[in-house]
Amino acid sequence: MELICPAGTPASFREAVDAGADVVYCGFRDETNARNFPGLNFTRKELEQSIAYAQSKGTQTYVALNTFMRAGDEIVWYEAVDDAVRLGADAVIVADFGLMAYVAEYHPRQRLHVSVQASASNVDAINFLVDAFGAKRVVLPRILTIPDIARIARQITCEIEVFVFGGLCVMAEGRCSLSSYATGKSPNMNGVCSPASHVRYRQDGNDLVSELGDYTINRFPDGEAAGYPTLCKGRFEVAGQYGYAFEDPVSLDVMDHIDGLREAGVCALKIEGRQRGKAYVAEVVSTLRRTLSADSRSRPALIHRLKLLSEGQQTTSGAYEKRWR
Known part of the structure; x- marks a missing residue:
């Protein structure tokens, strides 16, 4: 191969x-x-x-x-x-x-x-x-x-x-609009998924918070490795459960x-x-x-x-x- x-x-x-x-x-x-x-x-x-x-x-x-x-x-x-x-x-x-x-x-x-x-x-x-x-x-x-x-x-x-x-990428590639929704920049048209220009990290107490555009994607306590913030790999509360909705980062x-x-x-x-x-x-x-x-x-x-x-x-x-x- x-x-x-x-x-x-x-x-x-x-x-x-x-x-x-x-x-x-x-x-x-x-x-x-x-x-x-x-x-x-x-x-x-x-x-x-x-x-x-x-x-x-x-x-x-x-x-x-x-x-x-x-x-x-x-x-x-x-x-x-x-x-x-x-x-x-x-x-x-x-x-x-x-x-x-x-x-x-x-x-x-x-x-x-x-x-x-x-x-x-x-x-x-x-x-x-x-x-x-x-x-x-x-x-x-x-x-x-x-x-x-x-x-x-x-x-x-x-x-x-x-x-x-x-x-x-956990989506059917070419059909994902999550990055476009969060940043206005499309991987399908502009060639950028979760562009670095829209990524921010900030410290909140003992947590490192990752953000994409106006959205908080994840919170990482001390000692946990932090992944790059993309919406499909965010940690959210869904149906009463807190965790990765689609895929881990x-x-x-x-x-x-x-x-x-x-x-x-x-x-x-x-x-x-x-x-x-x-x-x-x-x-x-x-x-x-x-x-x-x-x-x-x-x-x-x-x-x-x-x-x-x-x-x-x-x-x-x-x-x-x-x-x-």
């Missing part, structure tokens, strides 16, 4: 390549990219140089153009596709159906992957994208179980890629399920983390590279140390092992 690794900067890109990535995925420094944060991402020149470096090491590059086009300004996304193809991207990762149509019509030989942001999570949706736009691969949302993935794999004709480590880690994912028909394993630094990328990629070639008994020791790099210093198997609350 391919190991697909993140890069938010040229330095992280080189670290991912050197650490053993089969593929590095990244995006342009604009709203065509769902990680559109200050200080991240690539100019056209930086991407050209990074692709050349990857090619020299036998590594592929996927360019994420995974936001939805804004009516009247489609040219921004069209030009991003044109530039990604011109610079030698091995695949473009696309969420917007209109942009998929553009790729299919104007760059029919360009490999097209369906972004997780497209929220294609059933056989009919995926087969439609294959038939209509020639999609070669679908990145499945992080809400499916391994039996779900296996059932889908048996009935589609394109490849399957899944997330295995890093930030856990922890990172995804399903490397214990690699054999099951392989048997289910998955061909590529994706690490989340384009907002992370190059040290994180190097450590995670090199460890998971070794994990893929290790037997099941050796894997826990290899990946245990990665918990220290995870959100809240904890990890979860998400939908692979537990039910929704």
